[in-house]
Amino acid sequence: MSNQTTAATTLPACKPDLTPAPPQLIPGLEGVPIAESSVSFVDGQAGKLEYRGINVERLAEQSTFEETSYLLLTGKLPTKMQLDEFNGQLSTHRRLKYRIADLLKCLPETGHPMDALQTGIAAIGMFYPQRQYVAPEDRRLACVRLIAKMPTLVAAFERLRKGDEHIVPRDDLSHAANFFYMLTGEEPDRQKARILDVCMILHADHTMNASTFAGRVVGSTLADPYCVVSSALGALSGPLHGGANEDTIQLFNRIGSAKNARAVVEEMVTRKEKIPGCGHRIYKTVDPRAKILKVYAEQLTRASGNCHYEIALEVEKVVHEHYADKGIWPNVDFFSGIVYAELGIPPVCFTPIFAMGRVSGWLSHWLEQLVNNRIFRPTQRYVGGHDQPYIPITGR
Ligand code: COA
Numbered sequence: 001m002s003n004q005t006t007a008a009t010t011l012p013a014c015k016p017d018l019t020p021a022p023p024q025l026i027p028g029l030e031g032v033p034i035a036e037s038s039v040s041f042v043d044g045q046a047g048k049l050e051y052r053g054i055n056v057e058r059l060a061e062q063s064t065f066e067e068t069s070y071l072l073l074t075g076k077l078p079t080k081m082q083l084d085e086f087n088g089q090l091s092t093h094r095r096l097k098y099r100i101a102d103l104l105k106c107l108p109e110t111g112h113p114m115d116a117l118q119t120g121i122a123a124i125g126m127f128y129p130q131r132q133y134v135a136p137e138d139r140r141l142a143c144v145r146l147i148a149k150m151p152t153l154v155a156a157f158e159r160l161r162k163g164d165e166h167i168v169p170r171d172d173l174s175h176a177a178n179f180f181y182m183l184t185g186e187e188p189d190r191q192k193a194r195i196l197d198v199c200m201i202l203h204a205d206h207t208m209n210a211s212t213f214a215g216r217v218v219g220s221t222l223a224d225p226y227c228v229v230s231s232a233l234g235a236l237s238g239p240l241h242g243g244a245n246e247d248t249i250q251l252f253n254r255i256g257s258a259k260n261a262r263a264v265v266e267e268m269v270t271r272k273e274k275i276p277g278c279g280h281r282i283y284k285t286v287d288p289r290a291k292i293l294k295v296y297a298e299q300l301t302r303a304s305g306n307c308h309y310e311i312a313l314e315v316e317k318v319v320h321e322h323y324a325d326k327g328i329w330p331n332v333d334f335f336s337g338i339v340y341a342e343l344g345i346p347p348v349c350f351t352p353i354f355a356m357g358r359v360s361g362w363l364s365h366w367l368e369q370l371v372n373n374r375i376f377r378p379t380q381r382y383v384g385g386h387d388q389p390y391i392p393i394t395g396r
Contacts, residue, residue, distance in 0.1 A: 025381050030281065034213060034376075039072060039364045040205040044282035049289065051205055052076075060292050065175050065200040066090060069360035072205055073143055073367065086144075093148035094169035094178065100124060101156060101166050109161035113352045114237040116157040117150070118230045124149060125226025133224065139370070142225040143363040150359050151175065154352040155182035176200060179356070184344070192343055195296055196353075199336060202289040203354045205361030207282070211235035211242070215362040217376045219369045232362045236355055239276070242333075245350040248277035249337035252311045261314030269322050277334030278319050284327030293335035300342035308338045 026032050041050045049056040052071050059068050070078045070086050078086060103123055107116050124145075133139050156166040159182075167182045177193035180186070188196075206212070215232035219225075236242035255264050268275060280287060301309035316330055340350050 023379050023381060028281075029213075034208060035216065035365075035369065037208070037365065037368055038075065039361065039368060040207050042207050042282050044280070044284050047283060047285040047288050047291075049206070056202060057288060057292065059201050060198045063201060065197050065204070065357065065360075068201045068204050069147055072360050072364040073140075089144045090148045090175060091169075091171035091173075091178075093145045094152050094171065096120075096149060096152050096156060096166075097124075097127060100127075100153075101160075104153070104157045104160050104166070107157070107161075111161075112237070113154060113157050113161075113348050114233060114243075114355070116161075117153050117352050117355060118233040118237070120153040120157070121146070121150075121226055121233060122230040124153075125224055125230070128224075128226070130224065132222070133370070139225070139367060143360075143367070146225060146229050146363060147175075147359055150352075150356045151179040152182060154349060154356060155179060158183060158346065158349055180343075183349075195300075195339060196343060198292065198296070199339060199353065200357035202292060202332065203336075203357030205358070205364065209241065210238075211358065212362055212365050216365050216369045219366040220373055220376045222373070225363065225366055228366050229359060229362055232358075233355055236358065237351060242351040242354045242358075244276045244331070245333040245337045245340070245354060246347045248333050249308070249341055249347050249350070251276055251315070252308050252338070255311050255315070257307055258310040258314045261311050262318050265315050265318040266322075269318075275315065275319055275323075275328075277337070278323070278330055279328040280331045283329065283331065286329045287331045287334075289332040290330045290334055293332065293339055294330075297335040297338040297342070300339060304342055306338075306342065308341065312338060 038052065041053070042048070051059060051068065052075050054071070054077075059071075063071070066087050067078060067083055070083060100120060100123055104116060104120060107119065128142070128145075130138065133142060152169050159166055167185055169178050169182055173181055173187065174193060174197065176197040177188055179196065180188035180193060208216075211232040214235035215228045218231040219228045239247055251264075255261050265275060297309050297312065301307070312330075312335065316334070319328060319330070336354070337347065337350050340353060341347065345353065
């Protein structure tokens with residue numbers, strides 16, 4: 001006691017400043033981990049992507065979208081029996097309630113299919129007004145329903161906005177083949193269905209990107225999984241994220257032929273415009289998904305004679321000359337649009353197809369978020385004023 005008194009009398013008279021240092025602001029949360037996750041892994045320097053530890057290139061060669069979704073959701077590859085059961089559940093839940101089809105009919109045909117998809121998913125949630133998703137079986141069923149119904153919503157809105165009838169899904173086709181059937185009324189050949197299947201595998205997850213983070217934030221409030229997916233869809237629709245695939249094909253169309261590519265891209269470089277489909281927050285080398293899609297783009301355009309691929313190669317070359325030292329390379333959206341266009345898919349459906357794949361990743365992150373959930377509540381650096389006077393309207 002006497003020691004404390006002595007110390008107090010000998011210390012300088014000023015009080016320590018206990019005001020916490022203002023938090024460091026990290027724009028775009030670049031490099032800030034927001035969760036521990038075992039869903040997927042990216043090595044941006046080596047250009048490597050893994051789902052649950054399995055290289056995405058192996059999955060693109062050997063797996064199906066359905067099996068990859070099971071892997072993402074559960075953490076394990078299914079046995080034959082488990083996969084058959086999962087496939088059966090997915091095909092059982094493909095149909096839309098007639099009131100959802102009616103809702104889609106009421107949406108403006110000028111609206112973007114991503115907005116229709118977001119609306120449709122939020123509306124589907126109203127048919128399952130369960131507030132709490134505690135039981136694993138409830139969570140699993142919601143995941144199955146959401147994955148199963150996304151292609152039906154996309155195909156239905158695309159047909160209805162053109163004045164065609166909505167085609168009821170078939171349960172004897174794969175996820176990818178059934179999408180083509182619902183979009184066109186025709187069963188696709190095996191190659192076409194397989195390419196779309198691979199595209200959905202490649203889009204199924206990609207660590208903590210903007211839409212996945214948006215979904216996790218909403219999931220952390222214990223909102224239902226339909227809200228989780230609809231908010232992730234909103235984030236994906238932006239041109240800096242999923243919307244880039246549509247912008248990329250528009251750029252190729254504007255360029256028109258390979259000989260014009262250099263002039264157009266160099267003008268964009270001079271104007272400091274971003275080249276859609278290039279650059280990535282994580283990859284500082286070629287995106288491994290772009291490598292796979294490039295092969296399909298070449299195969300498909302060689303068969304059709306379309307010049308999109310030649311244009312893309314020229315754009316890639318000019319981007320490389322100007323931006324390789326900044327680590328700007330083609331990303332997944334650079335070649336995916338060419339592939340989709342060759343499959344006969346209209347550009348407005350490119351981002352919805354990305355979403356049809358990514359929904360499995362969003363839901364896997366939702367399940368993971370719920371395990372040790374804590375609501376997201378970051379902070380801010382306040383830069384506004386204080387104690388301002390309220391001036392009555394007549395005095396302003
Ligand atoms: N074309 C030209 N320059 C680009 C570019 C592109 N596609 N992407 C990034 N850059 C440049 C920026 O202008 C910036 O240059 P500066 O440092 O001289 O100002 C630098 O590279 C860093 O870009 P920034 O936007 O800050 O990087 P980011 O990590 O925040 O952004 C993307 C990543 C994906 C948003 C960005 O690369 C982009 O907008 N790409 C085009 C859209 C796209 O394809 N999105 C799909 C992603 S899968």
